[in-house]
Amino acid sequence: MVDFTIQLEKIAQAVGILQEQNVDMWLTFVRETEHNADPALPLISPSNVTWHTALIITREGHKVAIAGRYEIVNFERMGIWDETIAYDQSIQPALIEVLDRLNPRQIAVNYSESDTAADGLSHGMYLTLQRYLAGKPYQLISAENILNPLRGRKTPGEIARIRAAVALTDDIINRITAYLKPGLTELEIANYIHAEYRKEGVVPSWDPGHCPTVSCGAETPVGHVSPSSKYVATTGELVRIDQGVILDHYISDIQRVWYLQPAGETEIPAPVQHAFDSVRAAILAAGAMLKPGVQGCVVDDASRKTIIDAGYPEYQHAVGHMIGRTVHDGATLLGPRWERYGKTPFGIVEAGNCFTLELGVHVPGYGLVSLEEDVVVTDTGYEWLGKPQTEIIVVPV
Numbered sequence: 421m422v423d424f425t426i427q428l429e430k431i432a433q434a435v436g437i438l439q440e441q442n443v444d445m446w447l448t449f450v451r452e453t454e455h456n457a458d459p460a461l462p463l464i465s466p467s468n469v470t471w472h473t474a475l476i477i478t479r480e481g482h483k484v485a486i487a488g489r490y491e492i493v494n495f496e497r498m499g500i501w502d503e504t505i506a507y508d509q510s511i512q513p514a515l516i517e518v519l520d521r522l523n524p525r526q527i528a529v530n531y532s533e534s535d536t537a538a539d540g541l542s543h544g545m546y547l548t549l550q551r552y553l554a555g556k557p558y559q560l561i562s563a564e565n566i567l568n569p570l571r572g573r574k575t576p577g578e579i580a581r582i583r584a585a586v587a588l589t590d591d592i593i594n595r596i597t598a599y600l601k602p603g604l605t606e607l608e609i610a611n612y613i614h615a616e617y618r619k620e621g622v623v624p625s626w627d628p629g630h631c632p633t634v635s636c637g638a639e640t641p642v643g644h645v646s647p648s649s650k651y652v653a654t655t656g657e658l659v660r661i662d663q664g665v666i667l668d669h670y671i672s673d674i675q676r677v678w679y680l681q682p683a684g685e686t687e688i689p690a691p692v693q694h695a696f697d698s699v700r701a702a703i704l705a706a707g708a709m710l711k712p713g714v715q716g717c718v719v720d721d722a723s724r725k726t727i728i729d730a731g732y733p734e735y736q737h738a739v740g741h742m743i744g745r746t747v748h749d750g751a752t753l754l755g756p757r758w759e760r761y762g763k764t765p766f767g768i769v770e771a772g773n774c775f776t777l778e779l780g781v782h783v784p785g786y787g788l789v790s791l792e793e794d795v796v797v798t799d800t801g802y803e804w805l806g807k808p809q810t811e812i813i814v815v816p817v
Contacts, residue, residue, distance in 0.1 A: 422466050424498050426669070429575040430463040431483065431500055437569050438479040444524035446566050448475040449545050458540025460530050460567055462669070462745055466494050472511040472548075478522060486514050512552050519558060528563035534762025537750020538567035572742060572751035573772040579796055581670035582743065582774055585622075586794050586806035589665055589672040592616050600815045602655045602680055606634040606647035609661070617665060625664030625671040625747045632663035635788045642780075642788055655682050655817050658692065658787030660780070664747060673747050673776050674806065675792035678813045688812055695781050695789040696812050698730035703777045703791060706739050706754065710769060710777075710795070710802045716740075717765035719754040723779060732781045738765070740775040743794060749774075773797040774805065 438446060450458045453468040461468070464475055471488030484503040485495035492506040505514045519527075531546065532538035549560065574582070592613065599612055613632045617623060624631035630646045636659050640651040653659050658679055664672040677696070679688060688696075706723035716738075723739040738755025741748050752767025754775060775797070780790025789812075794805040 422497070424466055424500075425577050426575070426581075427462075427464055427466060427498065428500055429577055430570060431477065433573065433575065434464070434477050434566065434570055435479070435481045437566055438477065438528075440569075441565050442479070443528050443561070443566060444479055444526050445522065446477045446528045446563055448530055449473070449541060449549060450475075451545065456542060458530055459537045459746065459750065460540050460563075460570075463570060466498060467491075471507075474511060474515050474518075476518060476522075478524070482522065484518050484522075486511055486518065515552060516556075519553075519556070524558060526559045526561050528566050529560050530563045530567065532562055532564040532567075534764050535564055535568060535750045536748075537571055537746070538562070538564045568751040568767060569770065571744060571749055572767075573770055574744060574774050574796070575772070578670060578744060579772070579774065581668045582672065582794070582796075583805055585665055585667040585670055585672040586674065588620060588622065588667055589663065589674050590806045592620075592663075592665075593661075593674070593676050596661065596676075597678065597813055597815065600653060600659060600678055600680070602653055602817050604636075604653045605649045606636050606640065606651050607649045609634045609636075609653070609659070610647035613661070613663060620665070622665040622667050625666055625673055632661050635660040635790075638783070638785055638787045640787070642782065653680060655680050656685075656786075658783070658789065659815075660788045660790050662790070662792065669745055671743055671745070671747050672794060672806070673743050673792060674794060675778060675780070675790050676809055676813065677789050677791065678815050679786075680815050680817050682817060688814070689786065691783050692786050692789065692812065694730075695732075695783045696791075698727060698732060699779060699781060699789055699791050700810070701730065702726040702739075702779055703793060706777050707795065707802055710740075710754070710775070710797060711800060712769055712771050712797060714769045715765070716752045716754045716767050716769060717757050719769070720756050720765065723754075723777075724756065727779060727781065735779045735781075737779075739779055740777045743774050743776060769797055771797050771799050775802075 474486040476484040530541040634647040637657040702723040705726040740754030753764035755765040778792035
């Protein structure tokens with residue numbers, strides 16, 4: 421039996437957002453979504469589609485699904501669409517009939533210059549819509565202001581699924597701690613983690629080639645890089661792992677750092693400890709600013725200033741991104757005011773947003789100290805979605 425719980429929650433939520441934004445209609449227009457997917461589709465559809473499909477939600481709460489004859493039953497079974505309309509040769513007559521009957525002034529469609537998660541309408545499908553609507557009075561506008569809050573305001577059902585994914589990842593982190601030892605290559609560590617994923621029946625949150633990302637020692641490259649057999653976990657150096665799982669369609673994204681402590685050594689080396697304390701302080705500084713009504717860039721400002729004041733170069737990325745159905749779930753970014761991020765750092769944090777808080781610094785001779793926590797924004801601040809790392813995990817050797 422297909423579970424429609426999340427889709428029902430999100431469709432109801434979409435109606436309220438249309439009313440907030442004073443937009444007449446939101447139209448998701450897709451085809452062959454197995455290989456040309458719209459990121460918005462899983463929020464409101466129980467499955468991928470093959471033929472041209474139009475999913476229409478109005479400000480008044482009227483909901484229409486127009487789909488091919490062999491797929492319309494999937495929408496009928498959801499029990500939420502007020503109209504389910506099947507077609508054979510062309511979607512155009514049914515689509516135009518519905519639009520003319522509902523007579524929207526503006527139709528929000530899924531394109532955006534800033535937010536990839538709101539940019540699912542292909543250029544070809546946009547041209548198709550323009551051709552269908554030639555001579556009609558309807559104005560096509562970006563659905564960015566609909567999709568940003570729709571993706572960002574996680575429902576209770578969504579938050580519960582993210583918490584479950586985070587809890588499983590925390591458990592796998594404990595298994596990694598028990599497994600780590602000198603001599604293991606990055607690739608061997610990654611293969612072990614993939615085996616744990618398979619035991620749990622889950623898959624990585626992103627590309628399996630670099631989820632997990634494993635960094636052993638001071639010479640390994642930093643970034644979205646595949647684990648290598650060249651770099652080895654070594655006594656007196658750091659191991660950092662960035663990973664997450666997809667559980668029940670929702671993800672986790674967590675980074676942890678371990679120190680392989682030589683026999684007889686009783687304290688973490690001062691440069692490593694200072695780096696860890698500074699990174700954690702920067703994450704806590706971001707968290708202190710993370711509350712409804714704040715711009716994402718302001719959260720990043722606090723973290724960026726903290727790490728620079730601690731004597732480290734500024735990180736070359738955002739301090740946080742949304743998580744949900746995907747690892748970079750779109751909408752507001754906790755990031756700097758850089759052109760590459762478009763308008764996303766100027767978005768407003770809202771209750772129900774789920775973010776990562778993440779950054780790292782390189783410690784010469786030891787490796788990368790990098791942390792990433794998953795959090796949910798509350799009415800007054802934020803909560804950890806899992807167990808934050810409060811000290812370096814020591815592996816005695």
